[in-house]
Amino acid sequence: MKIFQIIVIFILAFVMLAGAFNHLYAPETYKEFIPEFFPETLAHILSAIAEAAIGIALLVPKYRKWGGLGFFLLMIAFLPIHIWDLTKDAPAIGSKVAAIIRIAVQFLFMAAGWWIYKTYRTKS
Template identity: 30%
Template sequence: MSTLKKISLILLIIGYLLAGINHFRIPAFYIGIIPKYLPFPNILNTLAGLFEIAGGLGLIFKSTRKFAAWGIVLMLIAFIPVHTAMLSGHTRLNGAYVQPVWAWVRLFFQPVLIVWAWWYTWD
């Protein structure tokens, strides 16, 4: 594995571990961006946090890396409705509506994250 890919992997692991932990540290933030049409936002937030932590941990070990990377890719695809809902102007964070520019930035960044995780499915 190249040095660039190793550094990228470390950043990806740290990113998913921290993101997953944040679902438990500040659940109101994440629950606030879950579209209202999805049931059980508390459970969805917990599951998202657990999947992000599991994905980050799975990336650590070569034997589980490919499976974890595919799991992250699928998880990121599943998160797309959350980001598109932000574009509708109905998503609130801390009582304020998400600004469209931030929703577009987040939605634009989603494919980058998907490709980044996908890079480790063929390692």
């Protein structure tokens, strides 16, 4: 179980750090996900900071519980964006099926973040 948990943690940390990098390197990737009323540059900066902080926290055992909680909360914050995308005639992710799968994965991500938080909150 421990090795599985560490693998999950490292995968999620990689996803967060890659996302943070991508918000700065290729922001056009996320253009369709940002609501028109929200300043695009600000969205990229805030997302990159949050994702980098969470990714780093997941990698440092002393801060892992906060990384798990941060990941959980970020996935909750992004959920309305993914639901909104599903309601579009042409979802940014590509298809309605892909948008539904992404929402299901979002719930798995939320569960993983909460699992990490619950596991490590008593260890630090």
